[in-house]
Amino acid sequence: MIYDLEKRGTHPIYEYLYMCIKNDILEGKIAPGEKLPSKRAFAKTQGISVITVENAYAQLLTEGYIYSEEKRGFFAGDMGGKYVQGEKKRIRVEPKKQENWLVDFKSNHILYDNFPFSTWSKVMRQTLLDQENSFLQSPESQGVAPLRQYISMHLEKYRGLSVNPNHIIVGAGTEYLYGLIVQILGHSSMIAVEDPGHKKIGKVYESNGVRCIRIPVDQDGLELGALQGSNASAVHISPSHHFPTGRVMPATRRHKLIQWAREHNSYIIEDDYDSEFRFSGRPIPTLASIDEDRVIYMNTFSKTLAPSIRIAYMVLPEKLMEVFRKRLDFYSSTVSGFEQYTLANFIRLGYYERHINRMRNYYREYRGRILKAIKESALFEKVTIEEENAGLHFILHINREMDDEAYVKKLKKNKINISTVAEYCYNDNENFQHKFIINYSAVQEEELKKALEIMNQALEE
Amino acid sequence: MIYDLEKRGTHPIYEYLYMCIKNDILEGKIAPGEKLPSKRAFAKTQGISVITVENAYAQLLTEGYIYSEEKRGFFAGDMGGKYVQGEKKRIRVEPKKQENWLVDFKSNHILYDNFPFSTWSKVMRQTLLDQENSFLQSPESQGVAPLRQYISMHLEKYRGLSVNPNHIIVGAGTEYLYGLIVQILGHSSMIAVEDPGHKKIGKVYESNGVRCIRIPVDQDGLELGALQGSNASAVHISPSHHFPTGRVMPATRRHKLIQWAREHNSYIIEDDYDSEFRFSGRPIPTLASIDEDRVIYMNTFSKTLAPSIRIAYMVLPEKLMEVFRKRLDFYSSTVSGFEQYTLANFIRLGYYERHINRMRNYYREYRGRILKAIKESALFEKVTIEEENAGLHFILHINREMDDEAYVKKLKKNKINISTVAEYCYNDNENFQHKFIINYSAVQEEELKKALEIMNQALEE
Numbered sequence: 001m002i003y004d005l006e007k008r009g010t011h012p013i014y015e016y017l018y019m020c021i022k023n024d025i026l027e028g029k030i031a032p033g034e035k036l037p038s039k040r041a042f043a044k045t046q047g048i049s050v051i052t053v054e055n056a057y058a059q060l061l062t063e064g065y066i067y068s069e070e071k072r073g074f075f076a077g078d079m080g081g082k083y084v085q086g087e088k089k090r091i092r093v094e095p096k097k098q099e100n101w102l103v104d105f106k107s108n109h110i111l112y113d114n115f116p117f118s119t120w121s122k123v124m125r126q127t128l129l130d131q132e133n134s135f136l137q138s139p140e141s142q143g144v145a146p147l148r149q150y151i152s153m154h155l156e157k158y159r160g161l162s163v164n165p166n167h168i169i170v171g172a173g174t175e176y177l178y179g180l181i182v183q184i185l186g187h188s189s190m191i192a193v194e195d196p197g198h199k200k201i202g203k204v205y206e207s208n209g210v211r212c213i214r215i216p217v218d219q220d221g222l223e224l225g226a227l228q229g230s231n232a233s234a235v236h237i238s239p240s241h242h243f244p245t246g247r248v249m250p251a252t253r254r255h256k257l258i259q260w261a262r263e264h265n266s267y268i269i270e271d272d273y274d275s276e277f278r279f280s281g282r283p284i285p286t287l288a289s290i291d292e293d294r295v296i297y298m299n300t301f302s303k304t305l306a307p308s309i310r311i312a313y314m315v316l317p318e319k320l321m322e323v324f325r326k327r328l329d330f331y332s333s334t335v336s337g338f339e340q341y342t343l344a345n346f347i348r349l350g351y352y353e354r355h356i357n358r359m360r361n362y363y364r365e366y367r368g369r370i371l372k373a374i375k376e377s378a379l380f381e382k383v384t385i386e387e388e389n390a391g392l393h394f395i396l397h398i399n400r401e402m403d404d405e406a407y408v409k410k411l412k413k414n415k416i417n418i419s420t421v422a423e424y425c426y427n428d429n430e431n432f433q434h435k436f437i438i439n440y441s442a443v444q445e446e447e448l449k450k451a452l453e454i455m456n457q458a459l460e461e
Numbered sequence: 462m463i464y465d466l467e468k469r470g471t472h473p474i475y476e477y478l479y480m481c482i483k484n485d486i487l488e489g490k491i492a493p494g495e496k497l498p499s500k501r502a503f504a505k506t507q508g509i510s511v512i513t514v515e516n517a518y519a520q521l522l523t524e525g526y527i528y529s530e531e532k533r534g535f536f537a538g539d540m541g542g543k544y545v546q547g548e549k550k551r552i553r554v555e556p557k558k559q560e561n562w563l564v565d566f567k568s569n570h571i572l573y574d575n576f577p578f579s580t581w582s583k584v585m586r587q588t589l590l591d592q593e594n595s596f597l598q599s600p601e602s603q604g605v606a607p608l609r610q611y612i613s614m615h616l617e618k619y620r621g622l623s624v625n626p627n628h629i630i631v632g633a634g635t636e637y638l639y640g641l642i643v644q645i646l647g648h649s650s651m652i653a654v655e656d657p658g659h660k661k662i663g664k665v666y667e668s669n670g671v672r673c674i675r676i677p678v679d680q681d682g683l684e685l686g687a688l689q690g691s692n693a694s695a696v697h698i699s700p701s702h703h704f705p706t707g708r709v710m711p712a713t714r715r716h717k718l719i720q721w722a723r724e725h726n727s728y729i730i731e732d733d734y735d736s737e738f739r740f741s742g743r744p745i746p747t748l749a750s751i752d753e754d755r756v757i758y759m760n761t762f763s764k765t766l767a768p769s770i771r772i773a774y775m776v777l778p779e780k781l782m783e784v785f786r787k788r789l790d791f792y793s794s795t796v797s798g799f800e801q802y803t804l805a806n807f808i809r810l811g812y813y814e815r816h817i818n819r820m821r822n823y824y825r826e827y828r829g830r831i832l833k834a835i836k837e838s839a840l841f842e843k844v845t846i847e848e849e850n851a852g853l854h855f856i857l858h859i860n861r862e863m864d865d866e867a868y869v870k871k872l873k874k875n876k877i878n879i880s881t882v883a884e885y886c887y888n889d890n891e892n893f894q895h896k897f898i899i900n901y902s903a904v905q906e907e908e909l910k911k912a913l914e915i916m917n918q919a920l921e922e
């Protein structure tokens with residue numbers, strides 16, 4: 001055992017020896033159990049000090065590549081297999097390429113100008129100054145107390161919903177909360193979801209290990225008949241603005257749904273994601289305000305503030321809250337304490353309310369302009385606009401027999417990105433043919449006019 | 462149907478009528494299907510304008526409390542049950558009461574002074590200015606590209622680990638990532654965890670619907686014999702600093718573990734949570750550097766920066782990365798884009814490296830003072846200190862027969878909070894008796910001296 005110290009480069013001698021011996025052990029050149037030279041002897045053959053060998057052996061010993069036996073010396077450990085490290089090169093991540101659409105009706109990103117940057121960063125700075133101490137604590141499993149307090153006050157004011165802040169669970173996005181619901185209800189439960197609907201919702205539930213059943217949606221929302229026979233432990237709906245049809249569930253259906261939940265000892269997961277953007281009439285009371293014991297109310301700040309902000313919350317019925325406390329409050333919060341305090345202050349200081357009002361007015365006005373552009377286009381006589389009273393999308397129904405998929409492809413070639421309601425159907429459903437989803441929040445008017453011409457043209461070809 | 466408009470208070474008439482009719486429908490005073498008076502007739506009986514009635518009916522119609530039939534008029538909807546809203550009072554959340562310990566050996570909170578506030582907030586402000594645009598995009602499912610890039614560079618420099626940044630998944634805390642691992646490996650898998658170990662780890666896996674098996678830990682870490690016969694699809698370990706024993710898994714055992722994973726087509730989840738705080742010798746190479754195809758490497762920033770920051774990451778083997786891309790990249794990122802960019806910049810600018818070095822030196826020095834205080838105390842002759850070379854805790858072994866639980870209770874009464882290694886055992890294990898865990902990072906020296914006296918005294922009583 002002798003190593004060429006000239007090859008050590010910039011490494012200290014002890015480290016170089018450590019690496020050489022380690023490699024020899026790993027490559028089997030020094031067999032498992034083979035005795036190493038004594039420190040003194042090895043130092044002599046290498047022409048170095050004993051202390052250098054000691055350092056190298058000590059490191060090998062700490063890491064378990066060698067072991068010592070009292071008065072007998074050092075022996076190579078048994079690595080149980082060969083160690084071959086391949087060549088690796090540095091790989092760079094390229095950020096995802098952005099498609100260059102003329103108009104993207106699929107995107108519901110809010111416009112850059114709408115995010116209240118200066119206010120948000122002012123609150124952030126203030127929070128940093130005020131909350132240094134709390135910033136260093138792990139946030140409570142449920143979310144920090146002030147945020148839950150202000151969420152409950154916001155719900156009371158805006159949704160007429162009076163909830164116990166101790167029943168609120170804050171989490172990093174609604175999808176995370178869906179997973180938590182599965183853990184609360186148990187993995188043997190079955191969850192009913194809307195068809196058509198956000199496919200992601202069913203995917204999240206299924207990926208978390210529960211069965212999902214798809215319940216067809218009619219003009220009033222979920223069909224109760226299908227639900228009745230389903231044995232579902234819970235049903236996930238967005239009654240204030242169904243995606244993608246845009247429909248609002250009428251009170252009649254809401255009450256019947258509550259009735260179903262009571263009779264079957266089931267729960268309703270009320271996904272209220274878009275409710276801030278209702279443009280006409282009074283908001284319809286939430287299901288949670290009808291029966292707080294049967295409804296898990298859920299909403300997110302990612303839609304109203306910015307998609308980059310990953311804060312959502314749900315309000316659990318007493319009984320499920322008990323389950324959470326008993327089995328699940330060992331979880332760490334998934335939202336940074338700092339962002340929780342920032343948001344709490346943002347609500348407390350009235351900025352959130354102001355922002356939502358500003359956004360609602362902005363979108364009402366913007367939607368008006370978008371609708372006007374459509375009404376003034378040649379396309380208009382071939383279409384019906386559906387469900388334009390709420391939310392950040394509406395439906396364009398084309399009144400003729402056509403191949404929806406071919407149409408979408410044709411538009412894509414012309415740099416127009418659009419989806420059909422049918423894409424969101426799990427089971428084929430004739431009722432949702434020729435319906436196209438217009439997410440208007442990221443659409444520029446100029447480009448829209450060009451797009452409408454292309455869309456009209458494409459129908460004639 | 463006639464309502465006393467005097468009682469409407471500050472409500473507009475149309476809204477008051479809307480509320481009255483709604484309540485009557487909900488309470489069954491107006492039966493399902495019952496015809497409402499015509500707008501004109503109702504306006505007359507109430508002595509109000511037709512337009513006011515129209516507004517009230519329109520709202521009831523929108524919300525589905527009534528429906529209209531062409532040329533026949535308006536009818537009450539069927540609510541399918543009674544609607545009784547109870548009285549609720551505003552509930553305030555009290556933040557959790559903090560126990561007032563003399564010394565808390567259970568807490569591993571970092572000290573207030575150690576968090577680099579001014580630097581972090583400087584980077585935050587800079588990020589806000591630079592990244593406005595990206596701030597408004599949903600962060601990529603895996604985490605934003607620059608953060609993954611800088612994590613991979615950090616791993617190369619500090620852990621000698623060369624990883625593909627495209628294999629990194631960023632998530633809101635390690636617990637969230639455990640859940641994701643379950644979804645990747647599938648719900649029928651079985652995961653082996655360390656006994657003793659963090660009980661939370663097994664709880665998270667079980668709560669996510671997979672079975673866990675506890676594998677005993679000996680002086681070198683996980684006992685391979687028990688693992689061999691277990692059929693585990695994966696084993697979760699913290700080889701660089703086992704909790705709570707503090708032991709570092711020697712290379713021999715590491716290589717054998719890799720061998721086991723290869724033979725059984727299983728995975729090793731390498732929880733490297735404490736590796737930044739190794740105080741003597743070179744760090745031991747990670748399992749992931751031995752076999753990147755069999756190891757899921759995982760670490761968190763909550764320990765090194767602040768517990769309030771919920772950012773962790775894992776590096777998936779190619780094969781599991783494919784599963785993620787195929788089945789799970791529909792998930793939204795669970796970490797706020799803003800914090801991801803802030804952290805990326807914090808690493809890029811060298812602040813993270815500087816912070817860790819500062820912290821390592823701080824803790825090395827601090828641990829030295831804590832150990833000195835113990836060595837100078839009367840307690841010292843009754844104890845052995847174990848595994849003090851790494852991490853933010855070590856073990857105090859009391860060299861006498863005693864009732865550990867009674868001792869802990871006695872100390873608690875004297876405002877000393879401490880846990881035993883035995884508390885972290887799933888199955889009773891004699892090897893871990895009389896061992897107490899000293900998390901020293903939040904301990905104040907002054908109080909420590911008092912505490913050591915009490916601890917000595919309590920042994921004599």
